[in-house]
Amino acid sequence: MNRTELRFALYLIPFLDSVEDIEDGLVKLRDRRWLIWHPDVMAALFRNDRDLRHPPSRTLSPLLGNRSVLWLDGAEHTAYRHALAPMLRGNRYQVLIDEMVAxxxxxxxxxxxxxxxxxxxxxxxxxxxxxxxxxxxDELLTAFTRWLDRRLGIRVRTLAHRYLAPGTTRFDAELDRRLLHRAKAAEPPALAACLPQEDLRDQVVSLLFAGHETTASATAWTVFWIYRTPGLADKILSGDAALLEATIMESLRLSPPATLAGNRMSDDGMTITPSIYLAHRRAATYADPHVFDPARFLGGQQRTGAFFPFGGGVRHCLGRDLALLEIRMIVTALLRHRRIRLHVPRHCTPQLRGAAMAPPPSLAMVATCRR
Structure with missing residues (x-):
């Protein structure tokens, strides 16, 4: 591993910040591996995504399993997405989300x-x-959270798992047994009925992980930016739906919960890693890219390859609409029913969970009832 790739691996956010002014929008990490973020290159990559392979993440595949839909390719990947897509259609869960949020x-x-x-x-x-x-x-989900936090909650531990024990699975047999039992007992048995039993564990864990981790980070960042912007909460509370949507989009731009959009590999072994974080902060695309400004998302269409918080190509997030619905409903309910104060640490350094970017644990909110 050369010095550039080492910095990329160990100090991801500082490394990305150090290269963001490169106008070409690409950096060579090592021989036959490139980090890219130029919108034209991104658009071309996503257009040709079906012809590329998608190697498993060295950080996440030992957790989610090598049979996760996130790493499958070709007809198998398409079939699994078709099987899972009906579960993740957002509008059917409005009542459920409202209940959980309340x-x-x-x-x-x-x-x-x-x-x-x-x-x-x-x-x-x-x-x-x-x-x-x-x-x-809640008991099972708490156990799942503890298992995940032991592996992703501390950056040093995540890197140790990745580089000191490469290729070693980090499953928990008892937790897997409980997850599979619960999934098979579900009514209706949506997953167990449509997926091969040998792949069920990997898809259950992938859905639980991907279905909450980035949505949670995006929601927390949105709340953070609202309360860092004077007057924004009152405007959203007045019922300005377009402003709320623009606020969420701008939060996803400036604080994308996923910094990278997975690896792509060509038939000749060239590996390409798209950077969401860098594409969203490109000065040639966004004026004053470090400034939080929801107005940039009011009434305009974003350039293809310049804004992709949910990935792109054949790997775009299946749960995009569900995630956006959750963010809207959580933020709206929180604003309506609680007065919020944020305790923002002096150095509000993002916490990396894998390649996902979450607010630090020290960012706290104090909620009081509205009268």
Missing amino acids: RSIAELPSGDPVGLAAWTRRLTLRIIGRIVFGVDD
Whole structure:
């Protein structure tokens, strides 16, 4: 591993910040591996995505499994996406989301600080847990969170798993047994009925992980930016739906929960890694890219390859509409029912969970009832 790739691996955000002014929008990480973010290159990559391979993540595949839909290719990938897509159609879950959001807001301790990202993770995991299992099981979801946090919650531990024990699975046999039991007992048995049993574990874990982690981070970042922008909360509360949507989009631009959009590999072994983080901060695309400005998303279409918080090509996120619905409903309910103060640490350095970018645990909110 050369010095450039080492910096990319160990100090991802500082490395991305150090190269963001490169106008070509690409950096050679090592021989036959490139980091890219130029919109024209991104658009071409996504257009030709079906002809590329998508190697497993060295960080996430030991957790999610090599049979996760996230790594499959070709006809098999298409078939799995078709099988899973009906489960993730957002509009069918409005009542469920409303119920879960109301419950989680009611549980907020009045006047006591609560970690913002931890709270949104618990809530979004409850939502995807009900979708996958058909019932509430907070005990099982708590066990899942502990298992995930032991592996992704601390950056040093994540890197140690990746580089000191490469290729080693990090499954928990007892947790897997409980997850599979719950998935098979679901009514209707949506997953168990449409997927091969030998792949069920990997798809359950992938849905739980992908179905809550980035949505939680996106929601927390949106709340953060609203309360960092004077007057924005009152304007959204007045019922300005377009402004709320633009605020969410701008939060996804400036604080994308996924910094990278997975690896692509050509038949001759060239590996390409698209950077969402860098594409969203490109000065040639966005004026004053480090400034939070929802107005840039009011009434305009974004250039293809310049804005892709949910990935692109054949790997675009199946749960995009569900995630956006959750963010809208959580943020709106929180603004309506609680007065929020944020305890923002002096150095609000993002926490990396794999390649995902979450607010730091030290970012806390204090919620009190509206009178």
